[in-house]
Amino acid sequence: MPRFTHADENGSFGRYGGAFLPPHLEAPIAEVATAYREAMADPAFMDEYRELLREYVGRPSPLYLARRFSERLGGAKVYLKREDLNHTGSHKINHCLGEGLLAKRMGKTRLIAETGAGQHGVALATAAALLGLECEIHMGGIDVEKQHMNVVRMEMLGAKVVAVETGGRCLKDAVDSAFATYAADYEDVFFGIGSVVGPHPYPSMVRDFQSVVGAEAREQIMAKEGRLPDVVMACVGGGSNAMGLFSGFLEDEQVRVIGVEPAGEGLSGDRHAATMTKGVDGTLHGMSTVVLQEEDGEPSPVHSIASGLDYPGVGPQHAWLRDVGRAEYVSVTDEETLEAFSLLCRTEGIIPALESSHALAHAMKIAPEMSPEQVIVVNLSGRGDKDVDYIAEVMGSR
Template identity: 75%
Template sequence: MADNNTQAAESVFRADTNGYFGAYGGAELPPHLVAPIAEVREAYAKAVNDPEFQAEFHDLMAKYVGRPSLLYYAENLTKKMGGAKIYLKREDLNHSGAHKINHCLGEVLLAKRLGKKKVIAETGAGQHGVALATAAALLGLECEIHMGEIDVEKQHPNVIRMQLLGAKVVPVSAGGRSLKEAVDSAFDTYAADYQDTMFCIGSVVGPDPYPSMVRDFQSVVGKEARQQIQEVEGRLPDAIVACVGGGSNAMGLFDAFLGDAEVDIYGVEPGGEGLSGNRHAATMAKGSAGFIHGMNTLVLQEEDGSPSPVHSIASGLDYPGVGPQHAALRDAGRVNYVTCDDREALEAFSELSRTEGIIPALESSHAVAYACKLAKEMGPDQIVIANLSGRGDKDVDYVAERLGL
């Protein structure tokens, strides 16, 4: 599917000087946040070209996170699906259990460079909160995590992990009590205390420079996968797949392959309980151009422009917006955005657990489900890579209840 569209998409491979990927992005901020966000932008622009910063970041990736992560051939799953070879990029094996540690270490290193004493963030499934608390503990900064009350209850093991790591967890009771409200709450607190604090966004969303900065820290995923598959198979994959909420794990995998026209790219959104109502979070499928959390992007929204209530079985995906680069890549035709519903994700969770002995996060299960569907339609001489963005320890109690175990 990736053919003549690749050239058209090249204009959205990187943001312009105003932080826009085509029609999406930017930094639409209240006056009191313009200066602190500009401070982050300037600091990151310098860090990108600073050999000392980059060396420290990559040293931590290798010696603390445990990179490179494994590219695993899921032979049992491949045989059961009866089609293409299925490989899993094992971000679940990273220290702290997900891809989130990649950008969290980068953001906390940047906060230290800015002389900040504290980092603050939102979390949905809790993996970003755990990763940021981990990085803050390692590098000696205070940490505060805002989390919707629904997710606090649903992801209780991650709440305990954050607290054990020394983070302050703030339950958010406003609105839908989930990820969108957690972002709102964290931003409000940051606005009141930005002199000593840096906001560490957990995905490729928010005002510039965050969509580019988080993508760049996460790009190690795709760079490794690209090299690893060529070492093992002698060529690039036919397709790559990742789940998309805000979209950090997906951009981390996709970035290294955007210029390879022969590689089809699939972003899997949460179809929830179906696209006919509002019990989903499929922004690409059902959203429209709008504004949320400092960026112009695609948004699931009401007639008055306010964000719609959303749902996903995976707490890390129930966000009514999406990273602006994803929106631009959709418009350019470079990435195919599809959906996977709650039932399919739950089935993939069970399938991978029982077939390969790997318990995936419910977020990652969306990618696994679509990769299996895709593999069945492909030949045995073809290859698909799915990003296993996190492990499912956090989800086992919830899944057990859903499955009646």
């Protein structure tokens, strides 16, 4: 078995992962685990999934050399894995189609999920419309306001959008709300978790559906450069886009693997979501992982300019990769993120998502320290259409 890629039979990555569930949900989640294992071993299921990725999503996504961006920085060449060019505008469609197909295979009629920036919600609503399923998306009230365009898109696709006004009104609260609704009525429902988080099998399942990103990037960089990259990099909230890219390179220990978290308004205060930098071991949303939490054990309020990253936990495989030294985790501030957003817009004519701009911001720090022969691959996980009104408001206020 590959050293860094898979969980054990209990869904654990070292001391992280597993399934911590109320007793009445143990059987339904175990049913998902069984269906997932059987589907991944079924050539007919995988053929249908791959055909949708090719004919519907538009894969493979390009691996693009950002020449002017690289020249502006000096040093290493920066390649962008263009997940923003997928149908629906981000990497999220990769696992949402897989989850939708699995739900149909299990005889479920309704998809339910959380969303932060709205990209997972849009992708799951898209999969539901395509496959003839009902869809309900829970979204924090703050994010409903910030990401109004994605709310409209979800509703146009036939989804019911539930605005969550409890707690911090952000992604963590949306997960709480969606999970509570699922726990009360799970017979005909499939919970389409939006990242590599939650109880087993979700961290492995979402990673496996996202692994197409890393597999393509590996093949593409070998074709373009004749060798592996020096660094692969992606933003990390829950961590699905990062795990998708990383999975193609984890066994190549000469490749540096870097996850970039939101430092928000600075790590000295509490207005950030830098879980791997400031968190401690804990249990959240059915998994053992690293959590930003209060003294009483409750998850801390978090902040990021990017709605898709304001989560107080992280996928358990990320926590394990940090512990065994295979991956590095760093953080960048809101200000650095906005600077990276603007630079890519003006040098490449690409408007990136604020989530993806976190990874770009760290690339801006390390590329000048590297030689022109060296290569960085950044996962451009989503496009920034959803963010333009909010960014215009923020930049205008400054």
